[in-house]
Amino acid sequence: MPTKKRRIALTVDDDLDSLLISLAELQDTPKATLIVDILEQMRPHLVDLxxxxxxxxxxxxxxxxxxxxxxxxxxxxxxxxxxxxD
Known part of the structure; x- marks a missing residue:
C-alpha cells in the first residue's frame, strides 16, 4: 500500500552518510527511518525556529x-x- 507521507531527496557529504549508516546499523533500523526519527525529535525546535x-x-x-x-x-x-x- 503506498504511503501518504511525502518523500524528500537529501544530498549529504560522505562523512555524514557514513555516520548515518553507522547509527542505523547500530540501531538495526533503516537509514531513512533514522533520519525521520531525528527530524521528529527536532520538530519542536523547528517549530520554534x-x-x-x-x-x-x-x-x-x-x-x-x-x-x-x-x-x-x-x-x-x-x-x-x-x-x-540499572
Whole structure:
C-alpha cells in the first residue's frame, strides 16, 4: 500500500552518510527511518525556529520565540545526560 507521507531527496557529504549508516546499523533500523526519527525529535525546535524567523521577517521582536527555542534545546540536552541506575 503506498504511503501518504511525502518523500524528500537529501544530498549529504560522505562523512555524514557514513555516520548515518553507522547509527542505523547500530540501531538495526533503516537509514531513512533514522533520519525521520531525528527530524521528529527536532520538530519542536523547528517549530520554534520557524516562529522566530517569521517574526524577524515581519520586523517584530523574536526574543520570546528564541528563548523558548533555547530552553527547549537545553532541556533536550539535559534529558540526554540522564543516566539510569540499572
Amino acid at each position: 520557524n516562529k522566530a524567523l517569521k517574526l524577524v521577517k515581519e520586523k517584530k521582536d523574536p526574543s520570546k520565540a528564541i528563548n523558548k527555542l533555547l530552553i527547549g534545546q537545553q532541556k533536550q540536552f539535559l534529558d540526554s545526560l540522564e543516566v539510569s541506575d
